[in-house]
Amino acid sequence: MIIIPQTKGGVGKSTVAMQVIAPYLYKKHGKKVTYIEIDDENNDSRSFTRTEIVDKRMLRTNKLTELDELILMDDNHEVIVDVGGNKTSSLVLEEIKKVGSFGNIKWIVPLGDGELDGKNAIATLKKIKKIEQNLDHNVFFALNRAISMDLDYIEEQFINFFGHKYLDSNSVICDLIKEPKYFPVKNDKVITMSRxxxxxxxxxxxxxxxxxxxxxxxxxxxxxxxxxxxxxxxxxxxxAKDYVLGTLNKIFYDLDNWLDIKK
CATH class of the missing domain: 1.10.287 (Helix Hairpins)
Incomplete structure (x- = not known):
């Protein structure tokens, strides 16, 4: 199971879930994957009315115990869980902490380049740390709305993630995980068009x-x-083809090296 939480809304969780992870798993498994959206307030996945790569379902926060069995059974990463921001992410993480992850969860934490995005990503990571014993291996970060795919540019755009020796960026992700795994998601109007x-x-x-x-x-x-x-x-x-070649295929390569999917 791949869970995409963030205690802050508007950081692109659904973009990462639908535009990156869903096509990756569909391509990997050769069949539709289950896409679960947990959000009592917003149903972002409803924008994708013509997609044929996922089976979508909603899960309300008063039904979170249904996650327990799903986590136990999904040891081949065929389920994506898109978790709403604010209180919803906290409730989901609290529920998972009660039963554990069974070693079947991979976490993807999205964040933009704002200072508040970084602080909330750290808050989310600290909650995951209470569940996940191997943060270095099982947590991936999605740097959303990257302006450029150039590494130097990415490092300066996402100071809230990498930090900067000349700028006071307070606590950053690299302070908590020595070499965090991440992939940049380039901003492009074709993403808007697709929605x-x-x-x-x-x-x-x-x-x-x-x-x-x-x-x-x-x-x-x-x-x-x-x-x-x-x-x-x-x-x-x-x-769209250019975006797949220039952005998505690079991310898919990184995900291949991260996920242990049974063939």
Whole structure:
């Protein structure tokens, strides 16, 4: 099971869950994975109305005991749990602490580049520490909305994660874990586009629709508006492929080295 908690809302948990982890596990297992969203206030996964890589279900905080059996049974990481921010993450972590992880949980903690994001990531990590004995191996951090994939730029953008020798950044993740595992998630408008289309970037990239041919056919029929529409979707398809090649495949490689998935 892969659990994605954060005590702060708005840090991109659903982006990490749906745009990164869901396609990775779908590709790895060759079948739909179970996607559980725990949030009494917001249902971010509802934006993905056309995705075909997950089976979605909601779990209310008054039903958290249902997690116990799921954790015990999912030793091959076929379940993603997207945990809401604020009080919800605290409730979920408290519930898991009661029964333990059975060694079946991998944790992904997302954070943006704001100072408050860093403080809440540390607060989340401290709660996970009460459950997880091997933080160094079983916790991964997702650095969300990265402006560049260049390492030097990432280290300066996410001072709240790496710290900086010339700037006072107080407590940072690297103070708690010597060499924390992380992957940057590059910010790109194609992510926004995919949500409006109800799909994931990965699925858009591997959509077999030949929009170029459709555009030519519409032009030949004199339907210029439809031709423009198909050109638009062709461009989005190309941008999605570029995002998969430039960002997602690198993350998938890192996840391969992290997860022990039975073949």
């Amino acid at each position: 409006y289309l109800g799909s994931t970037v990965w699925e858009m990239a591997y959509n077999n629709t030949d929009f170029a041919a459709k555009a030519v056919r519409a032009k030949d029929l004199g339907d210029i508006e439809s031709a423009k529409k198909y050109l638009f979707f062709r461009r989005i398809q190309t941008e």
